[in-house]
Amino acid sequence: MELVAHAEDQACQRRALVDANILALMARQLLYLGRADDALELVRLAQDGSRSSATPRIRAMLHTREAWAYAALGRHEAFWRATAMAEDAFGEADGGDQDPYWITYFDAAELAGVTGGRLLDLAYQDRSNAADGIGYVTRALQLRNPQSLRSHALDQVGLAQLHLLSGDLDEAARVGATAVETAQRCQSGRVRAQLQELYSQTSxxxxxxxxxxxxxRLQGVLTS
Structure with missing residues (x-):
């Protein structure tokens, strides 16, 4: 009976983690659609449902989704609080964690990259956030796998945008040109959309x- 109960408990925990992942994915889609309040509710459901089973890496990912929602809502203090919780949770992760396969992508580079992306969102509201964003995205680029061209391109475009917001036009142009070179080596609709956004912002x-x-350079890529 104890073995059966243990197996049932393990199955429940696995189900809770799968549900948390589904809710996190749904929250991300809602954030892209501009529905931050609804996204935040889903993230909280995911956190509550997986509280007893989530590994540090999963908790960190969920906190970054929470921070994303707060950034979209313009809640700066809540954003930094959730970001600190994400960094603390990730700091607890180690090789002995029983992480499910779907969270293995979430490494130190991803944590820095998504945080930098959210600081870019905040920098559009208040340009003083650009400096912190530059620090996070620069760290993400240093940590990225060289083969992850799409991630590199997205980080580079974001970094160019942050430099543009900070007023450093020379660096914005330099990083932007690097982003164009990287984008030409990968096929990604999202990268293309970000390049189009950068083109509009430099007008x-x-x-x-x-x-x-x-x-x-941007026009050459976008019209090809």
Whole structure:
């Protein structure tokens, strides 16, 4: 009977983790659709449902989704609180954790990258967040697997946008040109969409030589 009870308990814990992953994926889609309040509710359901079974890596991922929702809602203090919890949880992860296969992608580079992405969102509301965003995205690029071209391209575009918001046009142009080179080596609709966004954002700076050259590069990729 004890073996049966143990097996049932293990099955329940696995189911709770699968449910948490589904809810986290649904929350991400809602965030892309601009429904941050609904996304936050789903993240909280995922956290409550997996509280007794989530590994540190899973808890960290869920906290980054929570931070994403707070960033979208403009709740800066709540964003930093959730981000700190994500970093603390990830710090507890080790090789002995029984992580399910679907969370193995969430490494230190991903944590830094998603945090930097959210700081980019916040920088559009308050440019003082750009400096922190630059630090996080730079760290993500340092940690990324060189073969992860899509992630590199997305990070590089985000970093160029952050430099643009911070007013460092020379660095924005340099990083943007690197992003174009990386994008040409991978096929990704999301990367293309981000490049289009960067192209639009540089329109008011087209009189600056380096930015004009970047825009020409971007246009060449986007029209190809």
């Amino acid at each position: 008011t700076r087209r009189d600056q030589r380096d930015i004009a050259e970047l825009r020409a």
